[in-house]
Amino acid sequence: MLLVIDSANTENIKKLIEFFPIDGVTTNPTIITKENKPFLPLIKEIRSIIGEEKMFFVQVLQEKAEEMVEEALYLKKEIGGNMYVKIPVTVEGIKAIKQLKEQNIKTLATTIYTPMQAFVAAKAGADFVAPYVNRIDNLSGNGVQVVKEIVHIFEQHQLPCRVLAASFKNTQQVHQVCLEGAHGVTAGPDVIESLLSHPSTESNVKQFIHDWKLSYGETSDSLLNTH
Numbered sequence: 740m741l742l743v744i745d746s747a748n749t750e751n752i753k754k755l756i757e758f759f760p761i762d763g764v765t766t767n768p769t770i771i772t773k774e775n776k777p778f779l780p781l782i783k784e785i786r787s788i789i790g791e792e793k794m795f796f797v798q799v800l801q802e803k804a805e806e807m808v809e810e811a812l813y814l815k816k817e818i819g820g821n822m823y824v825k826i827p828v829t830v831e832g833i834k835a836i837k838q839l840k841e842q843n844i845k846t847l848a849t850t851i852y853t854p855m856q857a858f859v860a861a862k863a864g865a866d867f868v869a870p871y872v873n874r875i876d877n878l879s880g881n882g883v884q885v886v887k888e889i890v891h892i893f894e895q896h897q898l899p900c901r902v903l904a905a906s907f908k909n910t911q912q913v914h915q916v917c918l919e920g921a922h923g924v925t926a927g928p929d930v931i932e933s934l935l936s937h938p939s940t941e942s943n944v945k946q947f948i949h950d951w952k953l954s955y956g957e958t959s960d961s962l963l964n965t966h
């Protein structure tokens with residue numbers, strides 16, 4: 740199961756890559772604009788931080804299939820490495836996904852709100868679909884249920900497409916899509932950090948060190964200098 744950072748903030752990406760078992764980075768045009776940096780140098784910097792092998796998902800901006808394909812080829816040439824082009828699941832987007840499949844460019848179909856959008860994208864040749872869990876919840880839908888149904892459809896019909904669930908606001912949503920068989924999640928740095936944090940874990944660790952020092956003395960702050 741994949742754990743991917745949904746951010747273009749280089750400081751956050753550096754920190755998470757150092758401490759967490761991260762498989763890659765996703766961005767979208769809104770995420771990119773939050774950094775207030777020139778586009779190409781920013782995505783090249785992210786690629787150099789994460790290396791050539793981690794997955795990097797960058798979204799096209801154009802709305803017509805031919806122009807999406809042109810942007811996809813540009814991104815592939817400029818960024819290189821293990822690269823996925825994000826294409827929205829519009830009619831033009833599906834046409835672009837089909838064309839990119841023929842050219843062996845890997846794609847992720849994004850802005851997925853329904854299982855049928857995911858089905859069409861998978862049939863067109865997308866390598867991943869990204870259902871927007873929290874945005875579906877905000878529309879009074881059930882994001883986790885949408886993920887569950889997409890996973891079921893892909894398994895039932897042996898569609899070779901993976902579900903990278905996206906758009907999370909809390910740990911509970913991530914937990915639920917893990918249970919429902921999503922192949923991966925992409926979440927913002929705050930949500931990824933919250934997957935690990937628990938006040939009891941911190942207080943337990945402090946207690947272990949406190950007990951140790953009570954027994955072996957204040958200077959025994961490591962196993963290496965405890966005799």
Ligand code: E4P
Binds near residue numbers: 745767907925
């Ligand atoms: C990922 O592919 C999407 O761009 C992203 O997860 C959307 O997340 P948001 O709903 O938090 O903006």
